[in-house]
Amino acid sequence: MHLLVVGLNHKTAPVEIREKLHFPPNRLAEPLAELKAYDELLEKLILSTCNRVELYARVHHVYKGSQLVKQFLSDYHKVSLTDFEPYLYQFSDYDAVCHTFRVCSSLDSMIVGEPQISGQVKEAYNLAKEFGAVGPIIGQLFENAFHVAKKVRTETRIGESAISVSYAAVELSKKIFGDLADKSVMLIGAGEMSELAARHLVGNGVKTVFVSNRTHSRAVELAEELGGMAVNFEQMPQQLAAADIVISSTGAPHYIIKKEQVLNILKMRRSRPMFFIDIAVPRNIEPSVNEIDNVFLYNIDDLESVVEANLKERQREALKAEEIIKADVAKYMKWLDGLSIVPLIISLREKIDAIRRAELDKIFSKMNNFSQEEKKAIESLTSSIVNKILHPPIVNLKKQVNSTCSGEYLKVARDLFDLKK
Amino acid sequence: MILHILFYIALFCYFIATLLYWLNFSIRKSILFKIGTGATLAGFVANTAYIAYLDITLVHPIFTNLENSLVGFAWLVAMVYIIAESKYATGSLGSFLMPLAFLSLSFSLFAPEASHPAPEKLKSIWMSIHIVFGFLGFAAFALIFGAGLMYIIQEKQLKSKRLGTFYHRLPSLETLDMLNSKAQSIGFPFLTLGLIAGSIWAQYGKGSYFNWDVAKTLPLILTWFIYAFLFVGRIVAGWRGRRTSWLAVAGFFLVIFTYFLHTI
Numbered sequence A: 001m002h003l004l005v006v007g008l009n010h011k012t013a014p015v016e017i018r019e020k021l022h023f024p025p026n027r028l029a030e031p032l033a034e035l036k037a038y039d040e041l042l043e044k045l046i047l048s049t050c051n052r053v054e055l056y057a058r059v060h061h062v063y064k065g066s067q068l069v070k071q072f073l074s075d076y077h078k079v080s081l082t083d084f085e086p087y088l089y090q091f092s093d094y095d096a097v098c099h100t101f102r103v104c105s106s107l108d109s110m111i112v113g114e115p116q117i118s119g120q121v122k123e124a125y126n127l128a129k130e131f132g133a134v135g136p137i138i139g140q141l142f143e144n145a146f147h148v149a150k151k152v153r154t155e156t157r158i159g160e161s162a163i164s165v166s167y168a169a170v171e172l173s174k175k176i177f178g179d180l181a182d183k184s185v186m187l188i189g190a191g192e193m194s195e196l197a198a199r200h201l202v203g204n205g206v207k208t209v210f211v212s213n214r215t216h217s218r219a220v221e222l223a224e225e226l227g228g229m230a231v232n233f234e235q236m237p238q239q240l241a242a243a244d245i246v247i248s249s250t251g252a253p254h255y256i257i258k259k260e261q262v263l264n265i266l267k268m269r270r271s272r273p274m275f276f277i278d279i280a281v282p283r284n285i286e287p288s289v290n291e292i293d294n295v296f297l298y299n300i301d302d303l304e305s306v307v308e309a310n311l312k313e314r315q316r317e318a319l320k321a322e323e324i325i326k327a328d329v330a331k332y333m334k335w336l337d338g339l340s341i342v343p344l345i346i347s348l349r350e351k352i353d354a355i356r357r358a359e360l361d362k363i364f365s366k367m368n369n370f371s372q373e374e375k376k377a378i379e380s381l382t383s384s385i386v387n388k389i390l391h392p393p394i395v396n397l398k399k400q401v402n403s404t405c406s407g408e409y410l411k412v413a414r415d416l417f418d419l420k421k
Numbered sequence B: 001m002i003l004h005i006l007f008y009i010a011l012f013c014y015f016i017a018t019l020l021y022w023l024n025f026s027i028r029k030s031i032l033f034k035i036g037t038g039a040t041l042a043g044f045v046a047n048t049a050y051i052a053y054l055d056i057t058l059v060h061p062i063f064t065n066l067e068n069s070l071v072g073f074a075w076l077v078a079m080v081y082i083i084a085e086s087k088y089a090t091g092s093l094g095s096f097l098m099p100l101a102f103l104s105l106s107f108s109l110f111a112p113e114a115s116h117p118a119p120e121k122l123k124s125i126w127m128s129i130h131i132v133f134g135f136l137g138f139a140a141f142a143l144i145f146g147a148g149l150m151y152i153i154q155e156k157q158l159k160s161k162r163l164g165t166f167y168h169r170l171p172s173l174e175t176l177d178m179l180n181s182k183a184q185s186i187g188f189p190f191l192t193l194g195l196i197a198g199s200i201w202a203q204y205g206k207g208s209y210f211n212w213d214v215a216k217t218l219p220l221i222l223t224w225f226i227y228a229f230l231f232v233g234r235i236v237a238g239w240r241g242r243r244t245s246w247l248a249v250a251g252f253f254l255v256i257f258t259y260f261l262h263t264i
Helices: A013-019 A029-035 A062-077 A081-087 A093-104 A116-130 A136-155 A163-175 A194-204 A216-226 A234-241 A259-268 A287-291 A298-366 A372-402 A406-415 B001-025 B030-057 B066-088 B094-111 B125-160 B165-169 B175-208 B214-235 B242-263
Strands: A002-009 A041-049 A053-061 A091-092 A184-188 A208-213 A229-232 A245-248 A274-278 A294-297
Touching: A002 A062, A002 A093, A002 A136, A013 A062, A013 A081, A029 A041, A029 A062, A041 A062, A041 A116, A041 A136, A041 A184, A053 A062, A053 A093, A053 B165, A053 B214, A062 A081, A081 A093, A081 A406, A091 B125, A093 A116, A093 A136, A093 A298, A116 A136, A136 A298, A136 B094, A163 A194, A163 A245, A163 A274, A163 A298, A163 B125, A163 B175, A184 A234, A184 B001, A194 A216, A194 A245, A208 A216, A208 A234, A216 A229, A216 A298, A229 A234, A234 A259, A259 A274, A259 A287, A259 B094, A274 B001, A294 A298, A298 A372, A372 A406, B001 B030, B001 B066, B030 B066, B030 B094, B066 B094, B066 B125, B066 B175, B094 B125, B125 B165, B125 B175, B125 B242, B175 B242, B214 B242
Parallel strands: A184 A208, A184 A245, A208 A229, A245 A274, A274 A294
Antiparallel strands: A002 A053, A002 A091, A041 A053
């Protein structure tokens, strides 16, 4: 019995290949139904996202299993095997468990620490479970994977710091203002990035939004979308004092907010801090504004370097995550090994007892002048001999659950007693 | 004997708390923070027991000489930290305050023995009020020192736009400012009341409201002015930010200096 993962992802295959093998997430019923015919695949699960297509399975033989999976992918999607085989990777047993845990914890994702993969895997798992494609081994594998993913999320900061410019703006706002619930943001000018940042801010608790644009109708439109108020562009300078966060992205060729202005505004605000985000090129806000106490000014370059620093931090946290995952992989492998021992002990007992019974039958049929009492005595004698002989091997097998090379031990035990797998 | 055991338990616990908080600050593993907090609480309990024992046996009631004032100060710092952290959950305040508690306790080991306890005839209720309020003020200023330092570091990170290790580990400027503001609004009144009580006590004991020893009084007046400045400035003009934080941090050093002069 082996665990197997076969698939490709954004690291090994370009999108033109990935899209050929993609399974639409709401139509996994068909491929799972087809897979039922493949006896070699005892348990199976299909994971298909925009960045990866993978098949997880429990198989008898790794080689046979992986050939079948590749054949299935080729037949189902009507794509020639040679077209995608070079892009495939394959993991078995220990490596398969590692891969599963890493994928679930977003360590294999395009952006390490991304939050969607866990939900996507859960969906794939639930679907496979519904179809009875998942059994106890794969089932436990994924239950453990979800548990590790949660642990990684809570014990490392892998998903915490912002890695997009608009999220970075929100993160900085929180570091300056703490709770954003009673803070206000003013959007000057329009633009995808500033709108996105404003949306994130609103999503993080900001309730008061002002929008100002040279084209007033545009301001009104955006204000409505964000649940805020439009401000006349001419009146914008006066309204600035009411804003804690100012996001500026107009096409003006000169500075529209100067240091003098901000000094006055700050007095009106009684030194309550202000955060200016200048996304425009050329810049809208005079750079010396950053020199004012209690005022923070970030331009587009500054935000990009924040993102870069955060990405580095994620890499460091990813290393921590790998350690956590390694520990849990060992736990799962130990559980798996434990499973093999019980059936092995049972089959050992059954085999030896079968031999005993066969010999007893032989002798009783040959020499049929034993009394009932004598028969009983012989039965109990042979039983006692068998138990005494089997006792040390069974005790030692049970002890193996806690050792690291139990797999080898079990193999030897099977060979010694000639037990089938 | 019990006294010694309690003291060393408190010292050891504060040391462990400081170490664990620093470690947690650097590698951020929540188990370190939890054990550190446990050590803080254990140390505080031992510290409290020590002080209570000291007071009950009336060997040297707390705050009556340099040695047990340092012990009392450590106790106040720990108490202030526990209260502030339970309210604001900064996660990093301990790294700045518990070292103070530990240092204060350690210094008490080196304090000259029984340095100038007040002669019996001078003891009065005003002396007690003076000392208690004075030290409560000190504790608040210790909080301002810790939170002020944290504010300065965090503000520097945000201003320079190079967001390093401190940026991620320190709480928001707003939280730090709230801590500072609360501490200032408590510390300054206590200091003032303590000084007034001190004057009244001086009147009874030494015959005049003021001790005109300039060397001792000048730093005291300077300290009071700094905190009055900050206190009024915040209320009237909403002063906050980097400059006021530096002033508060400098004020704390002045407070320590003033206290040492005071006790000599």
